[in-house]
Amino acid sequence: MIPRIMSTQHPDNYSIPFFASTPILEGEDEITEAFYAFSVLGADEQMWDFEGKEVDEFVVKKLLERYPAFFKKNILGKDVRLTPRVPNPSVEKEEAKLLLETLQGVARSADYARIFYGDEIAPIFEVILPMTTSVEEIERVYWLYKKAVAWISREKIYDITVREWIGDFFPEKINVIPLFETKAALIKAAKITREYILNRKDEIDSQRVFFARSDPAMNYGLITAVTYVKKALYDILRVEEELSIPIYPIIGVGGPPMRGGMRPDNVDAIMEEYPSVQTFTIQSSFKYDYPARDVVKAVEKIKSTKRKSPIPVEIPPFLANYEAEYQKQIRILAPHINRVAKRIPRRRKRKLHIGLFGYSRNVNGITLPRAITFTAALYSIGIPPELLALNSLTDSQLETISEYYINLYEDLEFAMKFFSPKIAEKVGLKELAERIKEFKPEQIPEYIEEAELVFKEEGDIMKLAQLRGFLG
Template structure:
């Protein structure tokens, strides 16, 4: 999963300036798919200005590519939502409308639909927070008016990727997921097919120290194995790390070592230093 978090020191291979402007993020997203051959790109709504027309621009500017590599099927764009505990609620509503609009647009012009179906919830600390996001989305998706109607076949439910960012939360994240399954069944009357718990590696090390963070992640991953057996549901854990050793030490030169260190991880976050501070060929090979 490509992250927009900037930690690079060199110029991206596709432009002359080291600084990536908001207006250049559409291009970066497409090149991450088409040239670096990544499968997922995180579109960050948290604490920053964001281009809300990302789907329209990707599909219109790169029509043939996404016809061949459909968003939501072969390539994945995943919104990192603003957490309503910290940011104003109108940003969350705009993100929801973007997801719903993308679903309708893709269907109307003959692309795979929905192109967006998962969202990342930062700073997750409880199952109730996860359910609240899904409830809010369902209510917005059900709005009807003479001037607009998302339709009965439109996207009504989104999958939540909980981002656990504190050592104590990471350790007990399996308990949060267990409560989430219980509430999900009660509220929506079905069990999720899978879960993608997202374990932060970079920030917890800064806040709680390197050793506690590494141990917490390994404890969490160990708990997930038992969780799968107990609840008969697949977990696909994500880890968020950076290139500096203290923040995870993930570089094109350390991929195999990193994967051994955090065995059980299914998705790895790739920040900008990984992509732009090393030779492009080695980056593609590492990915």
């Protein structure tokens, strides 16, 4: 069973979950959240995010102890999955040792499951490696688990082996899911995956790969992100056909088009846009900003639909101009983004995160918040990020893009409802405002009026989030 729905802990919600003890979800509330995602919403996988945030290391023990009836019927590790996202030591030096601690927790969780089920069941047997850029990074995690966790039972400590003293370490190996987040990584994703599969060809019967949507969009613009993710999906299919090993893509999608457009009322469009994806993420806004019945129906629709072939894509050469204009406009907007970001409410307890352009970092003199806050800030001042650099594309070029980006015009129309020409011109984006006027968009006056107040450091940011249906 390869999951179709992965519940995640991305903090893009404006509503506070009914079970939350505080507006900032952490600790015990996230244990409850995992059970809610499995038992009520119908998710068949929960990401447990050690990368950039604090989570409970004893999640398996607590789930089995608190909800025994559910997990006796729905076996953790078989019927439903819990999959950690671990730190990448190549990028996150400060969190490097947490990788080893997390991998040791895999074996500890298996001990709890053995007691609970009376059988050798690994409740966790895969980990997600963020910001993957090479096959070596994947191999290091694979071998770190084998040598530092599974095989440690062979070592002799003073007068006794670890196996005799502490017991066996199970499972004997884990699967590593590479998460590709940059343009360069997306270009190389198929090559890296192919090499890793060839290294493991005698051990695996399938492989999962994970493609980010939020950070590529933040770093290079919406259209570039969609283009490169779709190209990677198409290239992965060719590797699957060549090696005759099933490859199951995961895509990380949030509510606004900038972050994937994954909303309960938009799942048909998402499945049409990414037909070859096996696993779709449902983030916090999807789960909590809509009626539970609508969420359940959307989840059921995805789970009842089988994946299809990807859409062939070639990278249009004119995207280079689009990316350059996008970066130029981001430089103009950066002071306003950072000013408004301070007013965006927190929804998860996060650690300081060091990483890409999309992760609070200084790049070429520009410091920006994480992708969700970045998106929320721009929507809150009436400049949805999906629209940036649209003035660099002709109608003919948009038609070319729409041949593979199926919902291009629908996504742009969605964002245009919340666009303020007045604010765009005020910050120096007159060409963008004029280009958007050519589309004669239907707009929401109430929203735009409030966004213009937020720009002046007045207005209600949460009212705007409710009007559009997500925080960021």
